[in-house]
Structure formats: structure tokens, C-alpha cells
Amino acid sequence: MPLRRVGYFTATRHPWPCLLFLMPLLAAYEGGVLWLGGTQPEALRNGADTWLHWGLEVFGLSQLYWPPVLIVLIFLFWSWLRSWDRPKDLFNVFWGMGFESLFYAGGLVILSRSLRPVLDNFGIVLATPHKNDPTLANLITFVGAGIYEEVLFRLILYTGIVFFLLWMDTSRLIALLGAALGAACLFSGAHHAGPHGETFDWYVFLFRTVAGLYFTLIYHYRGFGIAVGAHVCYDVLVGIILE
16 A cells, blocks of 8 residues: 655654654663663663563563563554555654654753742752763663653553543543543652652642643644653753753
């Protein structure tokens, strides 16, 4: 079947460009964890990645390669189902997705900086994890956060909550708003969960909820690939470049 010529803003939401855009990031993260982690690669794994591993262990899929393999297989199958409208001009689509990722990351940086004076009044510092680690280890961790937090909180939770609320005959608007807020709150709260979580603070929690809503808007309107790219770029900007 010949490939259709579709508009850029439609193409970025198609699963095939999303998968191809994701693959270098996924390979860099998984390869970096194995290379830098040595005998303890789990030390570099992002929390959302670890939770996905735990969830898959329930189904007997305990090997470390299952999360990235399943992500690739799901997007390949989804791309096959959508082969009839697969975009043609992928080169320009990739350049646009990269630019948008940087643009939206910069927007969130500006938002966080504009909130900083308010947070400073309460003595709150928006810290990023692993600042004392080597820069390359930081980079790998931030790439993993961008991938697996978007997989867990946007691709799985947000989409799953939307479908559940629609199945419960909730109006589409209420389903979208409820799912966005629910997934964003869970995204924010996850940073405080577990023995290695940050000490809970309402203001930091609210900021991360806003960030979660921000990434949800990107995911919903611009697609999964750009949401991952924006998340990775934001973490790298705040955690390494602008540190």
C-alpha cells in the first residue's frame, strides 16, 4: 500500500514516527545502564522503569529486557494497524519533533523559573536527583526518566483512565480532565514514594502535578514521541546544563 502524504501535526502522533524517534533514546538508556551499571545496573534505573519491571514479574517476565522489548513490539503492532496512514516524509518529521521537544522543555523551564520566587519564600528548592553522580550517569538516568515515566504515567495510566471513564459512560471532557489530573497527581506523588523517595512537600508536589499536566497536554495533542523528547530535554536542561 503506498504511503500517504499527511500533515506534520498529524504525522507526529502516528506510532511509526514515535517509535523511530524513541529508538535512539531507548538504546542509549538501556545500553548506558548496562555499560555504566556494571554488576549493579539497577542502581541507574529510573523508578518508573523499576516499577514496570516489578509489574511484569507478576506475569513471569522477570528478565530486564522485557520492558524495552514490549514497548517496541507494541509500537510495531500499532504501526502495522495504522500502516494505511503512515507518514511519508519522516526526515522532516524527525527534525520537527526534535525542535518541538526542545521548545516545550524550554517552556517548562520558564514556568519552573517563574514559580521559583514563590517557592523561595517558603525555603523550597526544586532539586533534581543524582546531582553528585558523574555527568554521564546523570544523563542516562534522565533519559530513562523521560522514557519510562511517559510510558507509565501518560501512555498507560492516562490512556487507561480515559478508556475506563469512557467505558463508565462519563462524558469525553470529564474523562479527559479526570484522567489528566489523576495521572498528573500520581506522577507527582511517585517522586515521594518508597525508601528512596523525596520528603513530601505540598508545594513541590503541586509543581510536579503542574508538570505532569503539562506533559499530558503534550502527549494528548502532539504525541508520545514529543512528550518523551520534551521530558528528556527538560530533565537534562534542569539537571545538567542549567544546574
